[in-house]
Amino acid sequence: MNKIIARAEKALHHDLCDHCLGRLFAQVESGTTNKERGRDMRIAVALELAARSEEMPPHETCWLCGDLFEQLPRFAETAASRLSEIEYDTFLIGTKVDPALQDREEQLWSEVGGETAEPIKAELNREIGKLVEARVKKEVDFTSPDVVALVDTRFGNVELNIAPLFIYGRYRKHSREIPQTRWPCRMCRGKGCKRCGGIGKMYQTSVQELIGDPLVRQFEGKDHFFHGMGREDIDARMLGTGRPFVLEIAEPRKRHLDLGEMERLANENGDGLADFSRLRWSDRHEVRQIKAATPDKVYRAEVSVQGKVNKERIDEVVESLNQARITQQTPSRVAHRRANLARERTIRELVLESMEEDKLVLRLTTESGTYVKEFVSGDEGRTVPSLAGLLGVPCQVIALDVIQIIDNVNEG
Numbered sequence: 001m002n003k004i005i006a007r008a009e010k011a012l013h014h015d016l017c018d019h020c021l022g023r024l025f026a027q028v029e030s031g032t033t034n035k036e037r038g039r040d041m042r043i044a045v046a047l048e049l050a051a052r053s054e055e056m057p058p059h060e061t062c063w064l065c066g067d068l069f070e071q072l073p074r075f076a077e078t079a080a081s082r083l084s085e086i087e088y089d090t091f092l093i094g095t096k097v098d099p100a101l102q103d104r105e106e107q108l109w110s111e112v113g114g115e116t117a118e119p120i121k122a123e124l125n126r127e128i129g130k131l132v133e134a135r136v137k138k139e140v141d142f143t144s145p146d147v148v149a150l151v152d153t154r155f156g157n158v159e160l161n162i163a164p165l166f167i168y169g170r171y172r173k174h175s176r177e178i179p180q181t182r183w184p185c186r187m188c189r190g191k192g193c194k195r196c197g198g199i200g201k202m203y204q205t206s207v208q209e210l211i212g213d214p215l216v217r218q219f220e221g222k223d224h225f226f227h228g229m230g231r232e233d234i235d236a237r238m239l240g241t242g243r244p245f246v247l248e249i250a251e252p253r254k255r256h257l258d259l260g261e262m263e264r265l266a267n268e269n270g271d272g273l274a275d276f277s278r279l280r281w282s283d284r285h286e287v288r289q290i291k292a293a294t295p296d297k298v299y300r301a302e303v304s305v306q307g308k309v310n311k312e313r314i315d316e317v318v319e320s321l322n323q324a325r326i327t328q329q330t331p332s333r334v335a336h337r338r339a340n341l342a343r344e345r346t347i348r349e350l351v352l353e354s355m356e357e358d359k360l361v362l363r364l365t366t367e368s369g370t371y372v373k374e375f376v377s378g379d380e381g382r383t384v385p386s387l388a389g390l391l392g393v394p395c396q397v398i399a400l401d402v403i404q405i406i407d408n409v410n411e412g
């Protein structure tokens, strides 16, 4: 007797439906469904038994799945109805299956061999997917669907896992009083307390919130995350063509909004504190690129010089620091969140733009990761060489602007 039919006969010592019988042999032949394959197997086993004058026991309820496959149209209808609540172009079906049912499937494999079998979840996902595809007329995407409809086959309910949206843009920050990202209150961690005046934050707003709050409302999302290409200090402005970022909108129920209109809304909400440009669609891959980028930056620094130094000496020092290699020990002001290390950085260009009495204006291009304030002040000897160190008098940055990020993002 054919080995496969012998295995099928053994499997049919349990009452199995055509799906569960056929699924045992899913990898024996392709080009047919488990259901059709199961029906053919049942006929072959019945003929085999008849030849031995034995009778096939009647099929009532599937021992393995409890006739779960009869409920597929109902699952598909519920999934399609949940999906109709949101905007999406591609989807995928996932299923939660009763663990007791999966135990029975494994028991059957151990009894008759599972080497050619397909797991029940795979068949459920595929068959529900086909039914839903026909209903909603959207495409199944196995790798990055806009939404996964997760069918709980025990209770028949469907949960949607909506993929986030990613939006690239560049921001400028004109305020010296707001941070780049939302900053929860250190005392209450966002709940609201006396220290933060009940707002749950260290600052009233941030670049992230200025664009994220209005957009998350428009996209009907749950939350937003901000991925910047580095960040400037709170008291530094970000000017020029701005700093690249990707805004992530979590669980958006809308995905087809016009980004030109979104840019307009973000700028309206930015209210002069920050502005936004070049919004376009992005993805998770670009988030990684942006986080890993190490662009050079151009700064303008207003520096107060506390002591008498003549113009010649200043010109000499600026000239000597042009293209200098400097060593920076982690600044004391960031030591609580950065490892204490000595880093070498290059001042690619240093130019004295103007000078009056005790104030200099410097323009400098620096390698990514250079601490400009410390390059000017010397940070009590932690940065060498430094402007203050070479001039021999205390120097302090009193206003800092990033005037260019030298990145090479494709602006599309």
Ligand SMILES: [Zn+2]
Binding pocket: 016, 017, 018, 019, 020, 021, 062, 063, 064, 065, 066, 067, 068
């Ligand atoms: Zn079954």
Ligand SMILES: [Zn+2]
Binding pocket: 185, 186, 187, 188, 189, 190, 191, 192, 193, 194, 195, 196, 197, 198, 200, 201
């Ligand atoms: Zn608080």
